[in-house]
Amino acid sequence: SQQGEEDPQALSIQEGENATMNCSYKTSINNLQWYRQNSGRGLVHLILIRSNEREKHSGRLRVTLDTSKKSSSLLITASRAADTASYFCATDGVGGATNKLIFGTGTLLAVQP
């Protein structure tokens, strides 16, 4: 399977704490993206990092990418109860087709108020 893996599978933290999720993938990529999914809903795009970038910030989100290790991390700082959701990384470039995304297994984040 080409599917990436994320860890941890589940993470429970208190409001105000930071949450870190890791993603590993198997093939060469053009971009790596992080998405959020609330239970039973569609996906919300969070951030895209290109293969030639190492770090990217967006608000309380910080994403790193290490192409030599084929891994990425998503850090959510000062978490809020509303951040409770599943988070997925997704890689593209498989077979040369950008936007044909292969998703990681996901991390279920629970932020306790």
Next chain:
Amino acid sequence: GAVVSQHPSRVICKSGTSVKIECRSLDFQATTMFWYRQFPKQSLMLMATSNEGSKATYEQGVEKDKFLINHASLTLSTLTVTSAHPEDSSFYICSASRVVDTEAFFGQGTRLTVV
């Protein structure tokens, strides 16, 4: 961001019937759309690539006669689950992009329940 609309959001059908799910890009043209399937508490699995004006490309293990994809215009792709069975019950999500090398925008998903 660009808007992708998926319809219906929920559908319940009887075993043996067919169900059509629509994916529309509302404010942009999408030559390529993608269909994903998600089982409860699992990740999204790519089913097929929908190409405007040509046949869809299916991922390994996905039955093309079971999951019919039509991409007749630059703003609409449809997925038809034919002769549905309870094991087809799942969450189906589409995505579309404006141009190559930008983020993909996802529809809100369709929860299919086959009884």
